[in-house]
Amino acid sequence: MTTVTLTNLRRVFSDDFVAVDDMSLFIADGEFLTLLGPSGCGKSTTLRMIAGLDAPDAGDIAFDGKRMNDVPPGKRNVAMVFQSYALYPHMTVRRNLEYPLRKQGVSKAERSARGEAVSDLMQLRELLGRKPRQLSGGQQQRVALGRALIRNPSLFLFDEPLSNLDAKLRSYMRAELIQLHKRVGKTMIYVTHDQLEAMTMSDRVAIMDKGRLQQLGTPQEVYNRPSNLFVAAFIGAPTMNLIKGGVDGVGEEMAFRAGALHLAPPSTFAQRTGKLPQGAQVVLGVRPEDVLLYCGNLAAFVTLIEPVGHETIIFLDVLGHQIVARTDAQTRLRQGAAVNVAFRMENVHMFDAADGRRFA
Amino acid sequence: MSRGWIAIAKKTARSFGSWIVVLIISFPLFWMVVTALKPRVELLQIPPTIFPRHPTLGHFADLLLRTPFPVYFLNSTFVALGTTVVVLVVGTLGAHSLARFRYPGREWMARAVLFTYLLPHVVIVIPLYLLVAKLGIINTPFSLIFTYTAFALPFGLWLLRSFMSAIPPDLESAALVDGASRMEAFFDIILPLALPGILTTALFTFILAWNEYLYALVMVSKDLNKTLPVGVISLLTTGFDVDWSLLMAASVLMSLPLVILFGVLQKHLTRGFGTGGVKG
DSSP states (O other): OOOEEEEEEEEEOTTSOEEEEEEEEEEOTTOEEEEEOSTTSSHHHHHHHHHTSSOOSEEEEEETTEEOTTSOGGGTTEEEEOTTOOOOTTSOHHHHHHHHHHHHTOOHHHHHHHHHHHHHHTTOGGGTTSOGGGSOHHHHHHHHHHHHHTTOOSEEEEESTTTTSOHHHHHHHHHHHHHHHHHHOOEEEEEESOHHHHHHHOSEEEEEETTEEEEEEOHHHHHHSOSBHHHHHHSSSSOOEEEEEEEESOGGGOEEEETTEEEOOOHHHHHHHOOOOTTOEEEEEEOGGGEEEEEEEEEEEEEEEEEOSSEEEEEEEETTEEEEEEEETTOOOOTTOEEEEEEOGGGOEEEETTTOBBOO | OHHHHHHHHHHHHHHHHHHHHHHHHHHHHHHHHHHHHSOHHHHTOSSOOSSOSSOOOHHHHHHHHHSSHHHHHHHHHHHHHHHHHHHHHHHHHHHHHHHHOOOTTHHHHHHHHHHHHHSOGGGGHHHHHHHHHHHTOTTSHHHHHHHHHHHHHHHHHHHHHHHHHTSOHHHHHHHHHTTOOHHHHIIIIIHHHTHHHHHHHHHHHHHHHHHOOHHHHHHOOSGGGOOHHHHHHHHHEETTEEOHHHHHHHHHHHHHHHHHHHHHHHHHHHHHHSOOOOOO
């Protein structure tokens, strides 16, 4: 039973680089939370502060409401899996697994019993006598997971644990980790820059950029209602179409204008956004799946076609704007073809062009 | 076919070359051993005998039983081991600090350490002598341990620092999360992984302390506190007379510890000299 509370965390590195700033977060017991963001966004630093490997310059870290700032990492009862796996190269697999128990002063008999239980669980039986360098990447990963599991910690921390695996093994290990979370039911915090991992594994995703929390929500929430331009552009592949333009008309009459492109958002839109001043600069966001082909009245032509297999990505020129659409694999469109398109207006997003905030 | 012959010829030529170098380098050592085993009458014979006609261990017996050689040997052992221990303790901890922790003046300090290594030893004889005299340890083995530490530590710090920098920081982080204290992580993870560097440093320090002459001559004048290089010279060379037989017997005994050390540590040393042989 462990909840994690971060309050206004801040970490500044010696060269005045603010790695994490004003980070506040509550992670519920048994939750799988992912810290997602581009490299250098502060997600790993946040994780290291939770582990106790890095000390915050300001703010508090609490487990179950108890302040943890001054508790050394070994006494926080957390387990951490590193991107490099961080297996001790001079120790056998068995000694790697038993190391945390050794440091807790667990008796030899119990150490070897628990070591064997974990090695059965992670299918490491035959490898117990080997050194890490004699193992494949996938096997090293399983040893690292086993070493995290063996001490029965109250909190699991993962720092990009799948980044060093090849694509096939990665999707397999993703499923394994989801299973593991279901089985042990412990709170897990997972750091990644891979949105696929974040979307498929997490209960909630915390998206970070430039040291700050950008949005916190379920994978559906961050995908369907990105709270700002950064999240909108970061989540989704291919990325959301973002069209810079101005607001024309007020209230029910509101329209969006960008060059030759002229769109009338549905009336519900105005209710959500409230009153936008005439001429306000905004960015309209349209997901590739919300670009409908063969309907509507926007004239477009195809500039590029990317067949992905199960679907086809189509690059369009819509009245001078580069727009990406997603359609099924059977499309008969060819490069250069003219086609009419429409945007599914009830799904479009609108952001303030000045500060990137979401209007609706 | 012909290519195979060329490869074999090349290999033979290369090993032939190596053997010639080995022979040239080892001849003085061979001559030292042979001289130590020759009876005095055979020593200056012309033409010289390559192998002693009547080999004897008498010179070794004389040296060990009738001279203070064993005392010098113990002094040297004490000084060399003492210096090695001090250099290793200070060097590993200091190098770890220089490799891992961030604090103002770290790089400056690391470079200053290297700078001290640039000064020729003979330049600082007088300041070091005054320092040692002030500390009240002049004429004792501790004065030499103190001095040799000052010479060996900069090299040790630099070598160990590069070894420790090559160890992935994640390993230490993992140990800390796994419940180790900082010192435990240092002993469990860093020391075993830096072992080749530690052995190289240890050997370098030991050899320096074992062979050093100038400071041993300056700092220690009391006969029973002398180390081997100074003791043996003052014992066996008097005026114009050099007792070659005893001198060579002493040289054989003096080089034995180093030969044994090299033999035992050879495997680790080849890794140590090719710095950075730690794989994460």
